[in-house]
Structure formats: C-alpha cells, structure tokens
Amino acid sequence: MKICVLIKQVPDKDSSLTIADDHLTLVENNITWVSNESDNYALEEALLLKEKHGGEVIACTLGKDSARQVLKDALAKGADRGIFISDSSFDNLDVLSLGKVIASTLEKENFDIIMSGLQSDDQGNSQLGLILAELLNMSHGSLVMGTEIIDDSTIRVKKELEGGWFQWTKLSLPASISIQSGINSPRYATLKGIMMVKKKTVDDVTASDISSDALESNVTINKIYVPDKTKETQFIEGSPEEISEKLVELFKNDIKVLN
Amino acid sequence: MKILVYIQQDEGKINSVSLEALKGSQEIAAQTGGTVSALSFNSDITSQLAGYNVSEVLLAEDDNLNIFNPLFYLKAMEDIAKAESPDIIVFGHSYEARDWAPRLSARLDIPLISDCIGFKMEDKLTFIRSIYQGKLNSDSVVNKGAFIVSFQSGAFRVDGLQSGSAEIRNVTVDLSGVSDSISPEEKFQEAEQAVDLTQADVIVSVGRGIGKEENIEMARELSKTLGGEIAASRPVVDAGWLESSRQVGSSGQTVSPKLYLALGISGAIQHVVGMKGSKNIVVINKDANAPLFEIADYGVVGDIFEIVPKLISVIQGS
Numbered sequence A: 001m002k003i004c005v006l007i008k009q010v011p012d013k014d015s016s017l018t019i020a021d022d023h024l025t026l027v028e029n030n031i032t033w034v035s036n037e038s039d040n041y042a043l044e045e046a047l048l049l050k051e052k053h054g055g056e057v058i059a060c061t062l063g064k065d066s067a068r069q070v071l072k073d074a075l076a077k078g079a080d081r082g083i084f085i086s087d088s089s090f091d092n093l094d095v096l097s098l099g100k101v102i103a104s105t106l107e108k109e110n111f112d113i114i115m116s117g118l119q120s121d122d123q124g125n126s127q128l129g130l131i132l133a134e135l136l137n138m139s140h141g142s143l144v145m146g147t148e149i150i151d152d153s154t155i156r157v158k159k160e161l162e163g164g165w166f167q168w169t170k171l172s173l174p175a176s177i178s179i180q181s182g183i184n185s186p187r188y189a190t191l192k193g194i195m196m197v198k199k200k201t202v203d204d205v206t207a208s209d210i211s212s213d214a215l216e217s218n219v220t221i222n223k224i225y226v227p228d229k230t231k232e233t234q235f236i237e238g239s240p241e242e243i244s245e246k247l248v249e250l251f252k253n254d255i256k257v258l259n
Numbered sequence B: 001m002k003i004l005v006y007i008q009q010d011e012g013k014i015n016s017v018s019l020e021a022l023k024g025s026q027e028i029a030a031q032t033g034g035t036v037s038a039l040s041f042n043s044d045i046t047s048q049l050a051g052y053n054v055s056e057v058l059l060a061e062d063d064n065l066n067i068f069n070p071l072f073y074l075k076a077m078e079d080i081a082k083a084e085s086p087d088i089i090v091f092g093h094s095y096e097a098r099d100w101a102p103r104l105s106a107r108l109d110i111p112l113i114s115d116c117i118g119f120k121m122e123d124k125l126t127f128i129r130s131i132y133q134g135k136l137n138s139d140s141v142v143n144k145g146a147f148i149v150s151f152q153s154g155a156f157r158v159d160g161l162q163s164g165s166a167e168i169r170n171v172t173v174d175l176s177g178v179s180d181s182i183s184p185e186e187k188f189q190e191a192e193q194a195v196d197l198t199q200a201d202v203i204v205s206v207g208r209g210i211g212k213e214e215n216i217e218m219a220r221e222l223s224k225t226l227g228g229e230i231a232a233s234r235p236v237v238d239a240g241w242l243e244s245s246r247q248v249g250s251s252g253q254t255v256s257p258k259l260y261l262a263l264g265i266s267g268a269i270q271h272v273v274g275m276k277g278s279k280n281i282v283v284i285n286k287d288a289n290a291p292l293f294e295i296a297d298y299g300v301v302g303d304i305f306e307i308v309p310k311l312i313s314v315i316q317g318s
C-alpha cells in the first residue's frame, strides 16, 4: 500500500491567541505550533497499516516555513518520505483551491490511500479529505474510527455516526479516508527515529510546480475577532477555600443537589 | 437569491440540524428578498416540509437514495443543482453532511463555507464561523457565483419557523452511472456496559485539563461525594482514561442533569451540544477566555487541582 498522510501545523490548544492589528492574522510569537490532533491519529493509522501490510507512508503538509517541523516529526515516527508544499501565493486560498493545489501535487504519486485528520483545530473546515477524493477520483470515508484491509482493492472502514452509533463501509481503492481522534494510540518518536530523519527526503513543491489554473480564492475572510459574550455568567471568586465554601452553598441552596 | 436547502431524514423524521438550516434559509431569504426551495429524497419528509413557509418542496425519489450513500446523493444533488441553478445550497452540518457536502463543492466547483454559526447582511451576505475550537470567530464572504453553506447545530432557533403550505414538485435524477465504490453496511451501537448518564442529577465532567490518568481519581471522588456520575470530554476517552460510554457530546451522550460541573473542559461545540441543556452549568477552568464560560451559569476561573480537593473536603465536612 502506498499511503499519503496529510498533516497540518496548527497552534497548540493551550496557546493564547492574540489577534494582530490587521484583524485577520494571529500574533505569532506567543504561539506554540504542533501537528493537528486528528492528523496524528491519521499518521498512526497509516504506520500501523504499513507495518501490517507493507508499503510506504508519505507525509505531506501545506503551510508556512515553520510547518516543515510537522514533516520532521512524521519522519521521526516512521514516515518514509515527505512532501512540503509552501508558497506565499497559497496564503489566502480557500479550502477548495488548496484542495486543487494538493491534488495536483499528489496526482502523479498514484496513492492507494490518502489519510487525513477529519478536522483541523484552527479553521476547522473539515473538507479537504473529501475534496481530494473528488478531484482525484477516489472513494472516501469520513469520521473513521477503524480500518481493515480486505484485499488489494478494498478497505473496510468503521465510520462514527452521531450519538454513539457506528457503520462499517467498504471502500474500493484508491480511497481518501478522514480519521477521527481516538482510533488508535499515536506513538512518540524514538531516538533512533529522530536520527533517521536526516536520511529521509522531503520534496519541495511551490506554486510554479502546480499545474492548476484555478488558483484564485472565491471565499474571502474579512476579519477574525473574539466572540461577543451573550450570557451573564456569575463568577465566583476568592481563595480556593472561599470558592469551595461558596460552591457548596450554591449546590445546597440554589441548585439543591446537596442537603 | 434562490436558496435550495437540503433536508436530511433520520428514520422518516426531519433531522433537527436540517430543520435549523431551513430556518436559516428562511432568514436569509427574508433579508435578501430570496426564495427557499426545500429538497428531500424521501416522500415522508417532503409531506412534512409542505407545512412550512417555503416557495416549494422538491422531491427526488430513487431506490438508491433510500439510505445514505455519498456517491448516489452527490449525483442526485449534481443533477438537481444543474436543473434548478440555485444561488445557495444550504445544509445542516450533520455528520452525514460532513460525508458529502465537501465533495459536492469540488464536484460543482463552487465553494462550501462549512459549519457556520450564523450570517449577517453587511455590504455582502456574510457568514460567521467559529474557529480555533470556539475561541475566535471569522466573517467570510463569497466573491462571486453560487456557493454551498452548512450551518452548525444551534445556529438557528426552530421555534420561530414560519408555517405555510407549499406544493411538492417531483424532480428526476439519473443515478444509472454511479460507481459502487462506497458500500455502507448496517448501522450498529457498540455493545458495552453502557452507563446511562441521562438519568444522573449530578454530573462531574472532566476534560483534557485533568492532565493525566491518575488525576481522574480526584474527579471520581468529587462525583461520589456529590452522589453523581463522572463523565468526560472526548480527549479523555480517546486517551483511554474513561470508558467511551462516559463521553458527553455529539458522538457521545446528550445529558441534562440538575448540575453539570465541568473541570478543565474548553467548550468546543461538539462537547457543548451534549450538555447545553443542563439545568445548572458550573465551569471551573484556569483560562478566563475558555468558550465554555459562555454557556455557564456559574464560573470559577482557577486551577482544578487547587479547588477540587478543597471542595471535596468542604462537602465532606458539611
């Protein structure tokens, strides 16, 4: 199996986000960058499939210079090769246009499987895996919580539905699969893995390599902002002891869950 | 503005997020002077839809559309979009919509603004999205041409839905050439010692802020002292620290206890949909900007490791 894993670099969940003066971007110096959470699960699933069935895992990211790090991390965990798509002309593209850039990069590789996390923790569009499926004429499955290779031309995926329901679905290969968090336990890089990174290759792709002529964005983000508070939350303040006393009063007298 | 809203069916009933999307479509139509057509692939649904204030109800029927299969749904929608030329196609952002609306965007080569929490009329029709896991919002506009939009659960209140009496029109779709490369099997629920959180009066729910598995014990003790159940957000279940039947949210249980005490949970929408109906929501989080405070009745900005042990001893001493 030749598997591509798409990984996006996003701010760590505990980073404090400060909006820059342009009201469009974030002030970057207080952000810690990490690989998107569900993409880590996608990488792990790809590595597990490779360990079981053989083949190759290629990690691909599209992002700014700093995003090279997510490829290094993926290579250290066991990916064989990286593809780094980066160009300032991609900065403001909408997700469909980004899909076209990535599709035209991946097209010639003829992957059996493209794996992605189901949603990025920054923009959260949840679209890329399916866009690639359409542009590269693959089957697809999203919200996937289990995979099982049936034969050279079929994979079975366990899809999560709402409210605790699931559904197995057979997909003909090639397939684009969006992975939900919790499907496996992502590994950490080993020292040996980290040493190996230098020996592995990362191919660089820029706008000049992209055959697509549709590189104009049809969606414009006008601004980003902190949501207005609409609810009057009653805040309880004080030392931990005082807070605890007040909470207990509240539980007894107002919410009436304690006697 | 010609709006086509797709209405999803769940076991013969209108999916609730779709119904909210219908309300959103009515609101967009009212503000832009547009019309709303409501589309379903199921005749039980279209007869229910005929009772709402829409210009018309479209019904596309085919045996291949009886259960959800993305490739068949895509081809049906592609045919309908070509025949009807809507300016906007609207979806409720359900798990099912996640599994075909983005592909529709690529197929029709028009953008999808997904998972919107609302819209506003400025110079242009502007769609509001919640980004960075609920911490920020963004305003998006489409530069030109037709587009698709999906709305998040809770974006519109359906109690304001206008009723009416609409005609049902049959539309034809040609599904003969659709590939069978995606074949769904039966739906099922995992058989496990299901914990029924819906009956609990008190739920102490832990999020990633609990830090590590050993710390779960502290929260479990608090839930016991309060005579309640322990529950969790998804990352805690993903890490294997609590069983999946204790997960609250869109892929877990929906609860409405007298007291929902959230410890170290940020308030992503997928968690919020499972607990926003709780009678009293008390949030303890060290980040004063955590989105969950937005729906809290009572909030404590602080460290759970300083507060929870004290809280347990105060309750035990009282």
Ligand SMILES: Cc1cc2nc3c(=O)[nH]c(=O)nc-3n(C[C@H](O)[C@H](O)[C@H](O)COP(=O)(O)OP(=O)(O)OC[C@H]3O[C@@H](n4cnc5c(N)ncnc54)[C@H](O)[C@@H]3O)c2cc1C
Pocket: A013, A118, A119, A143, B133, B206, B207, B208, B209, B210, B232, B233, B234, B235, B236, B247, B248, B249, B250, B251, B252, B263, B264, B265, B266, B267, B268, B269, B270, B271, B274, B284, B285, B286, B287, B290, B302, B303, B304, B305
């Ligand atoms: C399709 C889909 C379905 C999903 N289904 C679900 C679902 O059913 N249920 C669900 O919960 N999620 C679900 N999610 C995931 C969801 O998007 C969020 O990622 C998740 O809810 C975040 O969990 P959290 O709040 O515990 O973690 P985080 O977002 O990481 O928040 C941790 C919080 O803890 C606080 N904190 C840290 N340390 C402390 C401390 N010492 N004291 C006090 N506070 C502290 C931080 O300030 C932060 O606010 C789903 C996602 C998708 C895409």
